[in-house]
Amino acid sequence: MNVAIIRFPGSNCDQDALWALRGPVGVEAEYVWYESTSLQGFDAVFVPGGFSYGDYLRCGAVAARAPIMAEVGRFAAEGRPVIGVCNGFQVLCEAGLLPGALLLNEKQKFLCQDVWLRADSRRSVWTKDVDQLLRVPIAHGEGRFVCDADTLARLQDHDLVAFRYVDQEGRTTPEGNPNGSMDSIAGVVNDRGNVLGLMPHPERASNPLLGSVDGLVILRALAYVSA
Amino acid sequence: MVTVRVFITLKPSLLDSAGRTVAESLHKLGFDQVEGARIGKMIELHLREFDDQGVKAMCDKLLANPVIEDYRYEVVA
Numbered sequence: 001m002n003v004a005i006i007r008f009p010g011s012n013c014d015q016d017a018l019w020a021l022r023g024p025v026g027v028e029a030e031y032v033w034y035e036s037t038s039l040q041g042f043d044a045v046f047v048p049g050g051f052s053y054g055d056y057l058r059c060g061a062v063a064a065r066a067p068i069m070a071e072v073g074r075f076a077a078e079g080r081p082v083i084g085v086c087n088g089f090q091v092l093c094e095a096g097l098l099p100g101a102l103l104l105n106e107k108q109k110f111l112c113q114d115v116w117l118r119a120d121s122r123r124s125v126w127t128k129d130v131d132q133l134l135r136v137p138i139a140h141g142e143g144r145f146v147c148d149a150d151t152l153a154r155l156q157d158h159d160l161v162a163f164r165y166v167d168q169e170g171r172t173t174p175e176g177n178p179n180g181s182m183d184s185i186a187g188v189v190n191d192r193g194n195v196l197g198l199m200p201h202p203e204r205a206s207n208p209l210l211g212s213v214d215g216l217v218i219l220r221a222l223a224y225v226s227a
Numbered sequence: 228m229v230t231v232r233v234f235i236t237l238k239p240s241l242l243d244s245a246g247r248t249v250a251e252s253l254h255k256l257g258f259d260q261v262e263g264a265r266i267g268k269m270i271e272l273h274l275r276e277f278d279d280q281g282v283k284a285m286c287d288k289l290l291a292n293p294v295i296e297d298y299r300y301e302v303v304a
Contacts, residue, residue, distance in 0.1 A: 057289070057290070058292055061289065061292065062289075065288075065289060093294075094292065099294075100294060101292055101294040101295045103237075103241065103242075103244075103295060104243075104244050104245055105244065106242065106244050107244065108244055108245065108248055144242075144244075146241055146294075146295060147294065148240075148294070180242070180244075
């Protein structure tokens, strides 16, 4: 099990991801530079958070057209696991590998706080066995998930909403939805279920010293998703 | 050389939270007539020659995201 962590100019959660994967998750992981065109030898892809290309034009827009992304697209089309966190989620949406887009938070503020997540998709390999609420941090200015009405209906009807923001009791409420995302959506999967994108940072909830180990529930799925 | 200006705007159905903040700020300055504000972007392209299909392709492939944005462009000179 070897995970490719894609590095773009401006990625800044790449080291956290490497630490969490090699440490508590216990899999191999290596950096792959954005100019590379091969994912040979890798079993999964992790697109980390950060501010790739300084968020120029739109968050993730330029990174989504970087050389490595054609290969990530091919990799995803083979049904192999790809996860994008925060800016990585934005990159996967911009690349067309996930539906929707992420806009400026409803209330303008850059949000850096813990949130509660409920894993809702019983269909997605990433979340089907997760029945506990997860405490995971967010850190974003542009995390408001939006899509058109048809896409939203498709996500709901086909069980493609991986995670929703909820309150402590597991209910979707306006207060539990920090950024104004449609239908409290924090993460989605593609039709096939192998590509996951989410705004919260599981790699930052991977050690008791960080306040939560709930992120490991998501990251450990990498191991069995690819098996 | 030809200058083309591409105007990119958030789809009307989507909340523009930055535009809303600008409208609120204008209200605080006493501009009561403001009913709303929406922020877009303008990208000026300097082209060796104008080619409509080429500009459209640039918009579709990179400059605008059809999930959230509309665009139009005009040749300036």
